[in-house]
Amino acid sequence: QTVFILSLVAACALAAEWTNCGSSNDKMTITQLSWTPNPVQLGGNLTLSFAAGLTEQLTGGTIHISVEYLGIKIIDKEEQICSLLDLTPVHCPVSAGKFQRTVTHKVPSIVPAGSYTGNVQAVDAENNELFCVSASVSITSGDADWEEFTRAEALRQMAKHFPIQE
Numbered sequence: 001q002t003v004f005i006l007s008l009v010a011a012c013a014l015a016a017e018w019t020n021c022g023s024s025n026d027k028m029t030i031t032q033l034s035w036t037p038n039p040v041q042l043g044g045n046l047t048l049s050f051a052a053g054l055t056e057q058l059t060g061g062t063i064h065i066s067v068e069y070l071g072i073k074i075i076d077k078e079e080q081i082c083s084l085l086d087l088t089p090v091h092c093p094v095s096a097g098k099f100q101r102t103v104t105h106k107v108p109s110i111v112p113a114g115s116y117t118g119n120v121q122a123v124d125a126e127n128n129e130l131f132c133v134s135a136s137v138s139i140t141s142g143d144a145d146w147e148e149f150t151r152a153e154a155l156r157q158m159a160k161h162f163p164i165q166e
Helices: 002-013 081-085 144-161
Strands: 017-020 028-036 045-054 061-069 072-080 097-106 114-124 129-140
Touching: 028 129, 061 081, 072 081
Parallel strands: none
Antiparallel strands: 017 129, 028 045, 045 097, 061 072, 061 114, 114 129
């Protein structure tokens, strides 16, 4: 689950349709973004490349991740930044300066195809905003019939857990 969440976070942060929801005081500035393939393929690899600048050393903090599918929030959680970084070759503390990364994650084939929207906001250990990104990501299986089935099944499952109030 953590790898999937990291994949979605990375995809949201690096999506073709993204906006900076932060401020000019953010301590991290994303300067270059790219990802392939677009749209993301279920069961395939997602390669993400980005360049950013960090104005001061990062010693800790939290990242808030929010993801919606078909307008229903499916992920709403906070994680410790250093714990997430421990799953990568980068570890806290992260030195100030410019950096670039390219990472590849396998996209689980069990998630429903469709459009996802997300928001990723990070703050440092003193609760100062590092960055905020809002994005839209499309995930496809390459099989229109399978996509319609998974979308319909996802709606049925969501209806069980989120009944419509009349």
